[in-house]
Amino acid sequence: MTIKSFRYFQCPVLQFCVIIICLIYGEIIHPYISLNAWRLPDNKPSDDEVRILLIADSHIEGYHSDLWIFNDILQADSDDYLRFYFLKAVQGTNSNGVLFLGDVLDTGDIALNEDFTHATSRFRKIFLSEKDLFVILTPGDNDIGGEGNPVTKKTLTRFFANLPVKYGNYKYKFVNFYSDYRKPEIRPKISNENSSDEINVYVSHFPVISHEYVHFPLNLLKANASLSIHGHLHRSQIIHWKNTKNFENAQSNVEWIQTPQLSSISSQPLSFKLNDSLKLLEIQNKLTHKKQIKLYGELISIGVPSCTYRSGYPQITGIGLLQLYQNKSIIYTVLPLYNRYCTIFIYCLLITLLIGLKFIFYCTSISFKFKYWQKIFLLIIIVLILLMIYIECDIFARIGKLF
Template sequence: MIRRSRLKNKIGAIVLIIGLTVAYNEFIAYEIQRLHWAFHKCTDCTRILLVADPQILGIKNENYPGASVAIWDSDSYLRKTFARALAHSQPHVIAFLGDLMDEGHIASGEYFEKYKRRFDSIFQTPDDVMKIYLPGDNDVGGEEDTVSAHISDRFEFTYSQPDTLSYKSVNFFKVNRLTHSVPGAPSDAFLNDYSERNTTNVVLSHMPLLFSPGSFVQSVVKELSPQLIFSAHDHKAMHTSLDMATNQLSDIWILPPHENRLFHLRLDMGDIHEVQIPTCSYRMGTPYIGYGLASVDTHEKLVQFTILWQPNRFVQILVYNLVGLILIIFSFYFAAVWAYRVLSGYVTYTKVPNMRT
């Protein structure tokens, strides 16, 4: 009976360790991270949730043993982090800044539809929130290969929407550096004086713009007169500003990883601000993962933005492996002790109940 009780205690301890590990990695870690996020309450602003480079995994590159588990875990991570970011930010607009799929540019029509359904099941959004979708190089090509007109048209047909959209006093312009396309702008989107504008012009681009100037960037600045640019692609968080008076970059800085504070940008100082948003997928080779959140106040000519940093999934996977290894070692140890006792004729004694006379 004593030996049986000890076995139950050991099994109970193992179950407790596994349960606590799973609970922390799959729930508690995300809730703790969420407590540190910044949030700007405002009554007359437009809140924008920015999703960069989710790159949901495909079956061609993920063709190793256990790939289905890796795909499931990546999808699960994106689903959990996005749901929390959505609940926290309560956005008016969600902008998906490209590279929605890892293999969109090489997928057949059948698999593209499957990836699209997976993407929609991961990033579930309310119907009353405006959604904006940009193509990235992994969606239509353009980085290591040329942009296929057929593949590009397929993306545009699937995510059919204008390249110019407006929400209240904010105009959104979708530009594509891969295809060098710049949309037209409504006539009331511009005024010569920044301080007198009654609208905010926001350019959305998958590829960064200001840090790599050229004729395309000049045409974007000239034709759209943006005050604010959001971009992705490089899987990092960075701010760049262009002084329109000198046509020179005036400020460049990396957003500190896991520093959950609000950054403030003025829109009436003659600068164009570009904010690069980090990837939200842990599979992109960087430990710094998050979503962007911006509040645009056209009346006050002010933007406040932050990064909703996420837990490092690779650390969680490492914890799983370490706990699993420890449990395996202890299991072998207990099995060896039990075998030794059996083979050596180890005798255990049980307590004899008291006999009343």
């Protein structure tokens, strides 16, 4: 290709068309393609069904002093992404309510009051505009502390004051929701004597079961729960815990219903039955004659993936959909979200090429005393463009899992 050949790319109409095509693909075609993978219910919830959207680890972007003007761009892009898919999920599923499983903010536990208020205001605009949905929220470690930073009364009070939604124990139809966190002045609305046809669900940010440990908080033990829902891990997974009265080793009764979704996310609905619930049995040790508490029954633990492409796992983001029926059967589906980093990568690549072409056009328009200097200058520009493209590919391959 000669130097004059680059002038064909200088046409403003051609550049404008390329930009428009990229924007149409990135903002319209690509997002809507992912909607075709959603497995949505065919009808509205019946009287014997409770349909809930599960939103985990939204990590609303906070303020970063080192990003200057890019703060607004990053916040707007992330907010629009979350808002678009949340509205599509609400419209497509006809859900009764929404469960937020913590880490709604990115650095809420250490943010200044002004930044915290701004972030929670954006959260309300993204998620809390649908008036017909009941909303239950449990805070995570990025909201109030708990992993690295201690949970304090100040962080709890600030969080509850800025997000006026339901916390703690709540009942909707035949489903009882329990959580560790609730406002001190609010008492549980659920009777301790639960009906046999009711479903008890424990809502938390941290998982209570894994293959490495079993950690049942006090509220979970008191709830007589048969289902636990959590976020934090940024991936979809389902674990079944089972123990009988005569079995001593609780850990050996943990098995996967759905293994952790790490490389890709499945949109296939999973159906299973809640056959039993978690129960407490008080027994007396024959040797020490001391009373001990034994756990038995069954508990299914559902891990919900993050809903933001900034989670560190942009290829496995999604919104959970949970359908609970009065006969104790449930259906869990993940609505996968597209990898936004693919679009951002295309935009960065386009900007790099357009700026590079501007320098090439400048090189071809100026006169050099010796023509070979012009060719050397042009070669240097091309090498720099290729180097920038390589760096962009490397960065997005690391953070965006593109290749």
